[in-house]
Amino acid sequence: MTTQAPLVTFCGVQKTYDGEHLVVRDLHLDIEAGEFLSLLGPSGSGKTTTLMMLAGFETPTAGEIRLRGRDITHTPPHKRHFGMVFQNYALFPHMTVADNIAYPLTVRRVPRAEREAKVRRALDMVQMGRMADRYPAQLSGGQQQRVALARALVFDPQLVLMDEPLGALDKQLREHMQLELKALHRQLGITFVYVTHDQSEALTMSDRVAVFNEGVIQQIDRVERLYETPVNRFVASFVGDNTALDGRVVEAAGDDVVVTLGDGTRLRGVNVNGAAAGEPVQCCIRPERIEVLEAADAPPGGNVIDATLEDVIYFGDHLRLRCRRRDGTELIAKRPLSQRPHAPGETLRLHLPAPHLRCYR
Template identity: 55%
Template sequence: MANPASSEAYVRFDGVQKSYDGVNLVVKDLNVDIPRGEFLTMLGPSGSGKTTSLMMLAGFETATHGDIFLNGRSINNVAPHKRGIGMVFQNYALFPHMTVAENLAFPLQVRKMGKAEVEEKVQRALDMVELGEFGNRRPAQLSGGQQQRVAVARALVFEPDLVLMDEPLGALDKNLREQMQYEIKHIHDRLGVTVVYVTHDQSEALTMSNRIAVFEDGRIQQLAPPTELYEKPENAFVAQFIGENNKLSGKVDALADGICEVVLDSGERVKALDINTDGAGTATTLSLRPERVFLNPAEGQCQNVFSGKAEEVIYLGDHIRVRMNVCGHDDFIVKVPNSSDKKGLAEGDTIPVGWSIDDCRALDA
């Protein structure tokens, strides 16, 4: 096995597996390196293995197989409280009988810090989350968003190099949640601390992360920066899970120079990038983002042009969402910017729709 200290990885999962019953693996052969200072999000549906992976890193679960390294040292047999990791949970986990300042002081007192140093660090952590005046309040006297900020401050107060966050914004309403996403992102940018974050909310992951690991069925399906995950999904699961996506099924008919011609189930022929197919004669799923589809495309603008019928036109302010019947699919979505030339579109209209080869990806079936 390679010496983990020789690489750039600050956190390393090396061949990690987890089974609760000795038969079924919840996490299957997890290999991932996280450099110091990165904000990595583990994203996936319920039961995909993301939270179990985080809990193994925290020490609350034990790996059935493989090693977890922190700063070049295996921590498989290190107790959770000796790993020096900050944790933030969805339910805040604040002590209700303590003031906010006492909650923050607790992890410092456990580390036997002097009174003056404790007071200074507590005040600095409160100021960081803009709650400098709230030290004497009890958690029950704070709003949900304020309590969550206290939880973030408590995870950072002892200046850990690594902070783990498990669905920390799940209990907040939409506006507060979005505001907290930016706050946590800005704190990360400012402190340069390494963050491993778990969520099932894709927009949260796209907003905050340097890289995202998309989990499904105990494995990482793709690990990449947000733009790459969205623009270049490697398989059909990632394409469907990240953002909105039009899915067209068919068979690969011909292949040349990284481009394939696919015959759709409805008979039309589409040209697409050959990303993850099994070659000519095999089934494939085409992935196409709604904002990459053009209505009434100009001559020569798109290599794929078909007739589409507008089934539903929804005005959403900054853009118009059109559900169309295209190539036998009546759930084909087109998003068009809200500009003056799109005002005339109405339900029942039949118009040409088109997209380029570069925006259409042929993936696994």
């Protein structure tokens, strides 16, 4: 059985701007043909620098970038033939929508008839067919974003790079465009590489997500695994909501671990990083995995803690219960609207299922 070679490969890539501090450290990354890969991380984590090196606007300090096995580390941007969409759209204000979209074809000297046909197809692709003669100033933010995307797609690139293209849109439009981008990717089958600091955006659209911090990929995985099985504390806290409890290991056997909290409570969980007896750990669990037990519920065999309910926050499709333990630790539990309401001041019994309590060194 043969495995298809990656479309893009980063081989030991590093980047420094001042000769001292590495913005990207020893990056090894394969990008598969046809996938939607998001580069996710906080400001300064190296994700945008990685995208700019792939685009050709930045040159690695060390290492290689290969496209289908060919070294493109020093290939100028216009010879890479990648589509690019920026947050500010970068549309030419003096050109019509059609002319903006046609620009990549014009500089490539595509014949006029072919150029016009490709522009019509690109306009239809982003549902802007009736606005070909308008100017950017006559368009809404969402419409400008569509034009920028059509311009990136019009010359049939093998790779489309996007640097936070939805960042300037309001929440409702941004969420709508996320779904449109995902549908367009599925329809076209082109490889998308997308930079964002918004973890919900990355989870919504991507096939895989690479989580960056301090110039290093902390984890790259399919979205379900990234959310359910983070490999370290940073990924657990950065991707999705997370409740964390500090404790110390008292028993460790393979993937299982028993931890004691500051008040002596014992919890069983998953030993993610191989913590040994006596080591301090942080126990993390997603809010939707925390079960609120009623008084009549039988104890589920351990992993139950008490906490005082401080606030109930209405989220439309669910409630979030903000609880606090005696030592000051805050916990957030999600609760369906259909279940019995709770009032602030109540003491709640919270069950933290062992398979979902991940313990990190």
